[in-house]
Amino acid sequence: MDLAYSDAEEEFRGRLREWLAAELPRLPERPDPLDWPGRRAYDCGWQRRLYDAGYGHVHWDASPTQRLIFLEETERAGAPYVGANFVGLLHAGPTIAAEGTPEQRARWLEPVLRGDEVWCQGFSEPGAGSDLASLRTRAVRDGDAYVVTGQKIWTSHAEVADWCELLVRTDPDGPRHRGISWLALPMDAPGVTVRPLRTLAGSTEFAELFLDEVRVPVANRVGEENDGWRVTMVTLSFERGTAFVGEVVACRRLLGELARTARENGRWDDPALRRRLGRLSAGFLALWRLTQRNVSEAQATGGVPGVGGSVFKLHYSHARQELYDTAAEVLGPDALDLGREWNLDRLSSLSYTIAAGTSQIQRNIVAERILGLPKGR
Amino acid sequence: MDFRLSQDQRDLVRGIRELLAGRFGRDALRAAVDEPGRLDRGLWKELGDAGLFALRLPEDEGGVGLGLPEAVLLFEEAGRWLVPGPLVATHGAAGSVPGAAEGLTVVTEVSGEGLVPWLDAADVVRGDATGAVAVRSVDPLTPLHRVPGAGGWAPEAVLLTAAEQVGTAAWATEAAVSHARQREQFGQVIGGFQAVKHLCAGMLVRTELARAAVHGAAVTGDPVEIAGAKLLADEAAVANARDCLQVHGGMGFTWEADVHLHLKRAWVRAALVLPGDRAAEEVAAAL
Ligand SMILES: Cc1cc2nc3c(=O)[nH]c(=O)nc-3n(C[C@H](O)[C@H](O)[C@H](O)COP(=O)(O)OP(=O)(O)OC[C@H]3O[C@@H](n4cnc5c(N)ncnc54)[C@H](O)[C@@H]3O)c2cc1C
Numbered sequence: 188m189d190l191a192y193s194d195a196e197e198e199f200r201g202r203l204r205e206w207l208a209a210e211l212p213r214l215p216e217r218p219d220p221l222d223w224p225g226r227r228a229y230d231c232g233w234q235r236r237l238y239d240a241g242y243g244h245v246h247w248d249a250s251p252t253q254r255l256i257f258l259e260e261t262e263r264a265g266a267p268y269v270g271a272n273f274v275g276l277l278h279a280g281p282t283i284a285a286e287g288t289p290e291q292r293a294r295w296l297e298p299v300l301r302g303d304e305v306w307c308q309g310f311s312e313p314g315a316g317s318d319l320a321s322l323r324t325r326a327v328r329d330g331d332a333y334v335v336t337g338q339k340i341w342t343s344h345a346e347v348a349d350w351c352e353l354l355v356r357t358d359p360d361g362p363r364h365r366g367i368s369w370l371a372l373p374m375d376a377p378g379v380t381v382r383p384l385r386t387l388a389g390s391t392e393f394a395e396l397f398l399d400e401v402r403v404p405v406a407n408r409v410g411e412e413n414d415g416w417r418v419t420m421v422t423l424s425f426e427r428g429t430a431f432v433g434e435v436v437a438c439r440r441l442l443g444e445l446a447r448t449a450r451e452n453g454r455w456d457d458p459a460l461r462r463r464l465g466r467l468s469a470g471f472l473a474l475w476r477l478t479q480r481n482v483s484e485a486q487a488t489g490g491v492p493g494v495g496g497s498v499f500k501l502h503y504s505h506a507r508q509e510l511y512d513t514a515a516e517v518l519g520p521d522a523l524d525l526g527r528e529w530n531l532d533r534l535s536s537l538s539y540t541i542a543a544g545t546s547q548i549q550r551n552i553v554a555e556r557i558l559g560l561p562k563g564r
Numbered sequence: 565m566d567f568r569l570s571q572d573q574r575d576l577v578r579g580i581r582e583l584l585a586g587r588f589g590r591d592a593l594r595a596a597v598d599e600p601g602r603l604d605r606g607l608w609k610e611l612g613d614a615g616l617f618a619l620r621l622p623e624d625e626g627g628v629g630l631g632l633p634e635a636v637l638l639f640e641e642a643g644r645w646l647v648p649g650p651l652v653a654t655h656g657a658a659g660s661v662p663g664a665a666e667g668l669t670v671v672t673e674v675s676g677e678g679l680v681p682w683l684d685a686a687d688v689v690r691g692d693a694t695g696a697v698a699v700r701s702v703d704p705l706t707p708l709h710r711v712p713g714a715g716g717w718a719p720e721a722v723l724l725t726a727a728e729q730v731g732t733a734a735w736a737t738e739a740a741v742s743h744a745r746q747r748e749q750f751g752q753v754i755g756g757f758q759a760v761k762h763l764c765a766g767m768l769v770r771t772e773l774a775r776a777a778v779h780g781a782a783v784t785g786d787p788v789e790i791a792g793a794k795l796l797a798d799e800a801a802v803a804n805a806r807d808c809l810q811v812h813g814g815m816g817f818t819w820e821a822d823v824h825l826h827l828k829r830a831w832v833r834a835a836l837v838l839p840g841d842r843a844a845e846e847v848a849a850a851l
Contacts, residue, residue, distance in 0.1 A: 465849075466795060482567075558761075
């Protein structure tokens with residue numbers, strides 16, 4: 188039980204803090220949340236600055252502790268978050284780093300870190316969301332390529348992505364979990380059509396993906412043929428285990444802002460509201476401690492985060508939604524004004540209990556894999 | 565930074581767990597319930613010998629010389645086994661009240677809410693207990709008196725009480741899961757029903773969150789973090805005990821099942837020391 192950072196880690200923090208203080212005033216305004224091409228350019232630009240300053244690798248190669256410090260400091264300083272680079276930096280990249288061949292790592296990792304290439308995630312299909320293993324998109328081997336046909340849906344950032352981590356069925360006759368492979372699909376390949384979907388927040392942050400006899404080189408397969416389910420579990424454990432961690436720090440900052448606003452507009456005098464903010468604050472601090480413990484455990488077992496990520500995600504996704512509901516209480520009538528970024532974020536947060544595995548699915552995982560209760564329907 | 569338990573800390577937990585399993589297992593617990601108000605002085609002394617009270621006293625004062633992180637681990641175990649008595653107050657008195665460190669003296673304290681547990685059994689009462697009136701306590705294992713005045717709470721007492729609550733939260737999760745794996749209805753174990761599974765998963769999430777909070781607060785010693793940890797631990801203990809009762813069905817509603825004992829103790833701990841609303845106010849004030 189040790190929360191102290193080493194001298195070297197504190198030195199890393201100090202350098203980062205100085206760099207952020209110098210760099211942030213030079214940043215342009217982040218484009219409108221509805222302008223995805225603009226956001227891509229902005230998010231990649233930020234990633235490039237990080238890379239040039241030696242922080243591009245922090246999500247993978249740095250020690251997990253350095254990553255925690257990075258998240259704390261960037262959030263504290265109000266620096267941009269990963270944005271359009273979410274998939275590449277936080278789960279496709281880490282998956283390739285963990286499961287890819289040396290050639291694959293050499294091909295794909297550096298461009299993500301430099302902010303040159305953006306990834307998206309083509310896992311879900313119209314008929315395969317929670318039941319991901321029932322996916323039907325087919326890949327038929329033809330020489331040194333797979334010919335891929337099918338449809339994906341809710342693919343975040345597909346409009347602006349260069350690559351897609353794509354799950355395909357390579358053996359239609361085998362057991363469901365055994366016939367899947369994990370491919371890197373170039374989004375500009377002939378036969379790929381992206382049709383933006385509008386979210387309830389009015390944004391086109393995700394899309395439908397139509398794949399019509401798309402040729403994907405066999406060399407783009409990460410992991411063995413038909414062993415894609417195992418690779419997928421690695422991807423999902425990064426997605427659930429570590430990808431949202433930085434946002435916890437953001438929530439703590441937002442809570443501070445909310446308390447300030449409430450003190451200014453008089454709502455702080457309402458004890459019920461004050462206590463609600465206090466409860467939320469205790470919860471977010473505890474989530475950070477839980478993260479530190481999960482990271483310590485992952486560090487001790489060498490890399491891929493464990494099912495503790497589901498415990499984290501369950502509480503986090505609900506707490507974040509409650510945070511925005513409380514914010515609406517603090518803001519009063521202003522909560523209906525979409526001109527305020529708060530309110531767009533509130534709408535987006537409605538997805539937190541659905542995306543990356545619904546809360547119901549996370550509860551199944553906790554019950555079956557941590558508590559050992561029987562599988563059932 | 566390595567926020568896992570160290571080997572020494574794991575050994576410490578194993579030690580107290582073995583002691584309590586041998587000395588305060590289910591039969592002893594039920595015997596204690598049948599003799600309300602009687603405090604087992606022999607057990608008290610053994611807990612003293614095991615270092616529960618002297619844990620944080622420096623070694624040159626006859627203590628064990630460990631810190632809050634180790635103390636919360638021991639108190640989580642004490643909470644899990646539902647050990648009766650004013651453990652937190654006696655621990656807090658070690659070093660200032662003779663005999664407390666060794667488990668020879670039972671020390672109780674007037675709580676911030678104007679309640680005193682174990683007044684009749686205690687050798688020493690800290691705070692002003694004049695005018696104390698006996699209450700018919702909801703918890704058969706915690707006799708209570710009400711007093712006119714009220715005191716405050718030492719942050720460390722708040723944290724150790726929170727640790728006991730984590731013990732109850734963890735016990736309730738394990739008890740619910742073990743029942744759900746055995747009890748059959750509709751031709752299958754009830755743990756296969758998703759409605760039951762999801763209750764259990766929720767219990768684990770509350771426990772782990774509260775435990776992370778208590779451990780974090782034990783390391784930093786920060787009073788606001790301690791208040792937040794108490795808040796989460798109270799919620800975890802009370803909600804988990806309720807859910808555990810639900811998973812046990814009619815059996816859970818009987819005096820014979822232990823669930824009610826944990827729920828009642830969780831209520832008492834929640835109300836005696838920095839109750840929820842006050843804890844929430846303390847955390848909010850720091851925002
Ligand atoms: C904002 C957003 C971004 C997303 N981004 C991506 C992306 O980039 N790439 C990608 O591949 N996917 C993405 N998704 C898809 C997401 O992973 C799925 O929506 C999610 O897994 C749920 O699947 P579904 O929508 O088909 O819901 P369904 O599986 O149809 O579930 C509907 C309801 O039934 C419940 N349910 C289903 N099965 C069970 C069960 N066994 N037990 C109990 N309840 C059950 C669910 O909890 C839910 O409440 C995104 C989704 C959102 C909202």
